[in-house]
Amino acid sequence: MEPVATEPRGIEREFRLMSYVTRWQIVQTLRKQNLAEHQYHVAVLALRLVREMGWEDLDGVDLGHLLEEALLHDIDELISSDIPSPVNQKIKSMGGSDWKEWLQAKTALFFPWYRERPTHNIKQIVRICDILEAMLFLLEEHGMGNGYVLPHYRVLEGVMDVTLKSTGLPNLDRIQDWISRCLDNAVRPARPLTLL
DSSP states (O other), rough: OOOOTTTTTTTHHHHHHTTTSSSSTTSSSSOBBBBHHHHHHHHHHHHHHHHHHOOOSSTTTTTTHHHHHHHTTTTTTTHHOOHHHHHHHHHHHHTTTHHHHHHHHHHHHOOOOOOOOOOHHHHHHHHHHHHHHHHHHHHHHHHHHOOOGHHHHHHHHHHHHHHHHHSOOSSSHHHHHHHHHHHHHHHHHOOOOOOO
């Protein structure tokens, strides 16, 4: 019988494993990023995007559901680990629905309380912020002298462009401006910490 995370001590142990699931498996990075960090940053970005766009009343956008989806959008990676994008794309092109169904079933064994239920708009907002978070991480890496990440960043720029055009979200120009500001802010020097 497979373990279930709702058993005594199970959920706390399994859920905390997000801190050990390493992202960027086939990209040389100076700093290791984990799943928990990534999902937290996606959640903060999603909340900021909704608030700055004034989308609190946008059809299908509930802040609780938005944060749940952003904080847990990659929960399947607790089972599969982080699958590199080229492999993931190949799985999808080969009819990856069987793989996705299997992975979702395995995830449900460990986390039966989690229900993936994003509305169309929540899914699109989280997708945008997921890509943006990856771009921000690569900019941080580049700022530390890692030139290897630039081609990966360029690929993500293209993915972001395609994603934005297909979302159906309102105010595409404002979203693009917001993303540009986020990326510009990421390369500015950090402010000195002061106690006063």
